[in-house]
Amino acid sequence: MTTPELAGEERAMVEEITAMLPLFEKSRGNLIPILQSIQEKHAYLSGAAMEMVAEHLSISPSEVYGVATFYNQFRFHPPGKHQFKVCLGTACHVAGGDIILENFERKLGIKDGETTPDREYSIERVACVGCCALAPVAVVDDTVEGHIQPSRVEGIFVQFQVEREREEREKAERESGE
Amino acid sequence: MINLIVDDKEIKVEEGKTVLQACLENGIFIPNMCFIKTREHPHASCRLCFVEIDGLDRPVTSCTEEVREGLLVKTDTPAVRRLQRMGFKLLMSAHHRDPKECPVKGSCQLIRIAKHLKVGLKSRPLELLERDVDEEVDLTFFTYYPFRCVLCGKCVYICRQRNGQNLLTFTNRGFDTMIAFFGSGDPADLSCHHCLACANVCPTGALVLKPEYSEAAGSEDSSKVRMLVE
Numbered sequence: 539m540t541t542p543e544l545a546g547e548e549r550a551m552v553e554e555i556t557a558m559l560p561l562f563e564k565s566r567g568n569l570i571p572i573l574q575s576i577q578e579k580h581a582y583l584s585g586a587a588m589e590m591v592a593e594h595l596s597i598s599p600s601e602v603y604g605v606a607t608f609y610n611q612f613r614f615h616p617p618g619k620h621q622f623k624v625c626l627g628t629a630c631h632v633a634g635g636d637i638i639l640e641n642f643e644r645k646l647g648i649k650d651g652e653t654t655p656d657r658e659y660s661i662e663r664v665a666c667v668g669c670c671a672l673a674p675v676a677v678v679d680d681t682v683e684g685h686i687q688p689s690r691v692e693g694i695f696v697q698f699q700v701e702r703e704r705e706e707r708e709k710a711e712r713e714s715g716e
Numbered sequence: 717m718i719n720l721i722v723d724d725k726e727i728k729v730e731e732g733k734t735v736l737q738a739c740l741e742n743g744i745f746i747p748n749m750c751f752i753k754t755r756e757h758p759h760a761s762c763r764l765c766f767v768e769i770d771g772l773d774r775p776v777t778s779c780t781e782e783v784r785e786g787l788l789v790k791t792d793t794p795a796v797r798r799l800q801r802m803g804f805k806l807l808m809s810a811h812h813r814d815p816k817e818c819p820v821k822g823s824c825q826l827i828r829i830a831k832h833l834k835v836g837l838k839s840r841p842l843e844l845l846e847r848d849v850d851e852e853v854d855l856t857f858f859t860y861y862p863f864r865c866v867l868c869g870k871c872v873y874i875c876r877q878r879n880g881q882n883l884l885t886f887t888n889r890g891f892d893t894m895i896a897f898f899g900s901g902d903p904a905d906l907s908c909h910h911c912l913a914c915a916n917v918c919p920t921g922a923l924v925l926k927p928e929y930s931e932a933a934g935s936e937d938s939s940k941v942r943m944l945v946e
Contacts (some may be wrong), residue, residue: 554748575893588898596735597881598882598883598885598899598900599880599882599899600881600882600883600884600885600896600897600898600899601885602898603885603887603896603898604885604886604887604896604898607887607888607889608886608887608888609889610889702926
């Protein structure tokens, strides 16, 4: 399934991590700082990355995985081109934020924290985005969608599709014009 | 040797043992799920082994209390029982019973505790905990049943003990917490079906060896693990 492009990306990631690891002392206490700096650079932790960290610190890959999955800050899938952050803070929870999350999940066939195979979309659940008066809230890329309804979720996808079609048309026009 | 008095009975144990160990060795049963004799740092996560100790103003977990000379221990005061019964009900709300499918043969620790505490096996008045996780999880050699697991952590501990590093680990957090394997490479390279310590130590039947591997497994080994644990 992996395209040559993705395989290349993964190789580059492995190389960068190999170069970075010696900067950290081989102590268990460094596990989280290492994971954080990998994620800072590559936006997520791949399986291969976690195994490399385990080897560097002489602990089992399982242990690294256990620690990484405990914390909400770590992601295990590359972020999509478009990111949906669905708020499940108290106010949004009461206003049915979980229904909105489910709408996104069902529409894309992935769960929160995951990315579609084409890397187009990813869904994340967040605890609060700071505008509880607008509950339920979702943040689509950088736009806050307040009082979001299931129908609006559909609308967002239609919007993205229209945008993509327009881009493709313009691209085709440019190419034919040249 | 140290002398202590448990429920008006005098017992003698070696120094350095915990109150829970001292009682179990002297035939005094205190409910417990996460206790393993060899574990240096008690997990103290099952919240069942409460006792009252003279001089302390509230019940404490007996697995974390070291024995001292002249300690006065009570194992069945109303406060202790209240905590234990609530702890047990919380466990039973996570452990969905299915007697027909249950792989635990012989003595079930949960049933023993229920009898000891004189409560039923139902979690009533607590509801059964519904979690957003799969009913069965494939762990290569084992099938893991999250709705049976009470997260006592015995399997994770014993795996590290036996293999130097843990192959098994806890993943995620809160109600999503589960037991998992992680690693690349051919899982068949792992020698799990020769060890089986985790499946043998599991008190709730949450980790079960897949039938296709049960023939390769040695039965002699499993009795060794039991000895190590009890």
